[in-house]
Amino acid sequence: MLSVTQEKGVIPKLKQEVMKKMIEQGVRIDNRGLNDYRALSIRVGVVRTADGSSLVSLGNTKVMAGVKVEVGKPFEDTPDEGALIVNLEIAPTASPDVEPGPPDENAIEVARVVDRAIRHSGFLDFKSLSIVTGKHAWFLWVDVYVLNHDGNLVDASTITAVAALMNTTLPKVELDPAGNILRIDRSSRSPLSLNMDKLPLTITHVKIGNFLLVDPMREEEDLSDGAYITGVAGGSIVAIQKVTGAFTKDEVNYMVSNSINQYIKLRESIINSMRNPPTDLQL
Amino acid sequence: MLLYQRIIRRIMGKQSPVPLLVNGRRSDGRLPDEHRPVRMEVGVINNAEGSALVAYGNTVILAAVYGPREVPQKHLELPDKAILRVRYHMTPFSTSEGRKSPTPSRREIEISKVIRTALEPAVILERFPRTTIDVYIEVLQADGSTRVTGITAASLALADAGIPMRDLLVGVSIGKVLSTIVVDLNQLEDQYGEGDMPFAIMYGHGLITLMQADGEWLPNEISQSVELAFKAAERIYNMQKDVLKSKYAEPSVSLMT
Numbered sequence: 001m002l003s004v005t006q007e008k009g010v011i012p013k014l015k016q017e018v019m020k021k022m023i024e025q026g027v028r029i030d031n032r033g034l035n036d037y038r039a040l041s042i043r044v045g046v047v048r049t050a051d052g053s054s055l056v057s058l059g060n061t062k063v064m065a066g067v068k069v070e071v072g073k074p075f076e077d078t079p080d081e082g083a084l085i086v087n088l089e090i091a092p093t094a095s096p097d098v099e100p101g102p103p104d105e106n107a108i109e110v111a112r113v114v115d116r117a118i119r120h121s122g123f124l125d126f127k128s129l130s131i132v133t134g135k136h137a138w139f140l141w142v143d144v145y146v147l148n149h150d151g152n153l154v155d156a157s158t159i160t161a162v163a164a165l166m167n168t169t170l171p172k173v174e175l176d177p178a179g180n181i182l183r184i185d186r187s188s189r190s191p192l193s194l195n196m197d198k199l200p201l202t203i204t205h206v207k208i209g210n211f212l213l214v215d216p217m218r219e220e221e222d223l224s225d226g227a228y229i230t231g232v233a234g235g236s237i238v239a240i241q242k243v244t245g246a247f248t249k250d251e252v253n254y255m256v257s258n259s260i261n262q263y264i265k266l267r268e269s270i271i272n273s274m275r276n277p278p279t280d281l282q283l
Numbered sequence: 284m285l286l287y288q289r290i291i292r293r294i295m296g297k298q299s300p301v302p303l304l305v306n307g308r309r310s311d312g313r314l315p316d317e318h319r320p321v322r323m324e325v326g327v328i329n330n331a332e333g334s335a336l337v338a339y340g341n342t343v344i345l346a347a348v349y350g351p352r353e354v355p356q357k358h359l360e361l362p363d364k365a366i367l368r369v370r371y372h373m374t375p376f377s378t379s380e381g382r383k384s385p386t387p388s389r390r391e392i393e394i395s396k397v398i399r400t401a402l403e404p405a406v407i408l409e410r411f412p413r414t415t416i417d418v419y420i421e422v423l424q425a426d427g428s429t430r431v432t433g434i435t436a437a438s439l440a441l442a443d444a445g446i447p448m449r450d451l452l453v454g455v456s457i458g459k460v461l462s463t464i465v466v467d468l469n470q471l472e473d474q475y476g477e478g479d480m481p482f483a484i485m486y487g488h489g490l491i492t493l494m495q496a497d498g499e500w501l502p503n504e505i506s507q508s509v510e511l512a513f514k515a516a517e518r519i520y521n522m523q524k525d526v527l528k529s530k531y532a533e534p535s536v537s538l539m540t
Contacts, residue, residue, distance in 0.1 A: 001387040002417075003395035004359055005366035005403065077297070105396045108389050116497045120478075228494075237505055240480065240496035242397070246404040247491050249509050256505050 003105055009097075009222035019223055023211050030059070030217065035258070037215040037266065042159065042273040044167035046281045052168025052192075055281070056160040059217065060150035062283065063157050065142060065164035071131065071173070071181065072139040082129020082137035086115035086144065088157060094149040095218075109243070111144065113202065114158045117231030117239040121200035124165065128193035132179040138170055140192075147283070151218035154229050154241075158202040159270060166274060168192050200233040201266055203259035207245060212255060214262055228252075230259035299475035303460045310472070311340070315465045318455075318515050323435070323526050325443040333444025337436035339467055341426035346436035348444040351414035365411040369399040371433055373422040379470060394430050401434055401454075401483035401493035407447040416446060427473040428456040434483045434493065435519060442527055450485040451523050452492065453516040457482065457508040459498060464507055466515045480505075482512040486520040489513075 038059030047053035050066035088111035092100040129138040169189035174182045206216040206224035226245020319340030328334035331347035354360040371394040420433040431454025438452035458468040459478035478498020
């Protein structure tokens with residue numbers, strides 16, 4: 001599997017110039033400031049067949065996630081822990097340039113960054129997923145689907161995965177005295193054990209000229225000279241991924257501290273929108 | 284099931300079989316800011332346009348460069364610049380655990396991508412439109428820090444191939460072991476440490492072209508890590524220049540005699 005230089009989306013010269021001129025004045029083509037996120041909407045419990053689900057819109061980027069839980073055998077080196085597996089596909093519905101097929105390197109990269117941000121945050125208590133030490137544990141399969149791609153897939157996907165986990169419930173397991181599973185009662189459920197102070201989020205910056213912008217739209221990604229993702233949980237950094245381009249030390253330090261500030265705002269809006277009651281599936 | 288997760292599973296923060304830090308010394312006796320011995324050689328593969336073998340301690344990586352040459356899949360070529368095609372690959376016998384399947388894992392696919400985007404800012408791709416420059420990185424022996432060792436090797440191989448570059452690239456890894464920031468992680472520290480932060484640095488330009496992190500870091504630990512990475516990169520950068528000079532300086536001397 002070779003990683004190959006990718007062609008950027010074509011933006012007409014005139015539009016490029018307009019975008020750059022506006023950015024110099026602190027405004028973007030959708031009238032946002034350089035340090036503003038787009039409107040965020042989150043709905044959870046949208047898929048009845050999943051054990052947890054969510055649908056997130058970040059501007060025109062639309063991402064959906066479903067969690068399926070399964071009982072599996074714990075890994076030998078972590079006998080008292082369950083597991084989390086994040087998979088992500090950019091559905092062919094997402095944009096005209098997406099071809100159907102197995103996840104390509106871009107989808108794999110997004111999935112792995114989202115996975116790392118959640119895994120190292122302390123948000124999910126892996127020990128709480130244990131059923132019988134060394135024998136049975138819950139495996140959480142988080143499948144993220146990008147339905148419409150208008151940039152910043154990583155931040156949108158992290159929010160979607162986190163919201164789906166917040167919506168996930170585990171069925172009740174009945175055991176015999178020897179620790180064998182007698183019955184899995186899917187009608188009696190309890191929520192996951194989550195530490196909301198460590199809620200993980202990612203903050204994506206792109207560099208356009210000498211400016212750093214958060215939450216890029218697709219056209220801004222195409223115009224950008226570099227992209228950099230920071231995973232934040234509480235006051236800590238739990239993941240970093242330079243995606244494209246080159247950055248100076250000062251730029252890195254700015255993006256790290258700005259991510260911590262952005263995190264506080266973003267986390268609050270997520271917790272507020274989680275109060276929405278479960279709804280039927282509507283795009 | 285879960286094959287790709289089982290191959291290289293990290294059990295970060297878990298108890299290590301040997302202590303990672305005793306009296307300020309690491310499991311292999313190094314100080315926190317001490318890099319393992321670096322060994323490098325260029326021109327090791329006859330058929331390649333350029334090649335290099337780089338070792339950071341027991342991590343040994345081969346990189347070979349072919350091209351600029353015609354793009355086999357025409358639709359991939361770009362009218363204004365060359366494309367880079369990069370593969371990072373672990374040989375099945377390179378890990379300390381059992382045999383690693385030679386099929387690329389999700390980890391290897393991601394690493395191939397981040398190495399490509401680390402090399403792209405350094406290579407002057409505009410010089411060779413409608414061609415490909417292929418960079419093949421083979422992990423021959425793994426003891427932590429394989430992607431950054433691979434970057435140092437790839438950069439040398441590109442230079443050895445005579446591909447014009449803005450700067451050489453140095454790969455350096457930083458990690459967190461028992462709350463101490465350390466440079467150049469070995470396998471044990473990578474597996475049981477609290478965090479890992481690989482870098483690729485264009486030292487002459489002061490630019491970072493690869494930076495990743497996992498584990499848990501405080502903001503000030505990140506700026507500290509960046510500084511430490513630049514410090515370690517300087518020495519390796521100078522070594523790279525010396526190795527290239529010693530290969531290409533000699534013939535011009537022999538012409539004089």
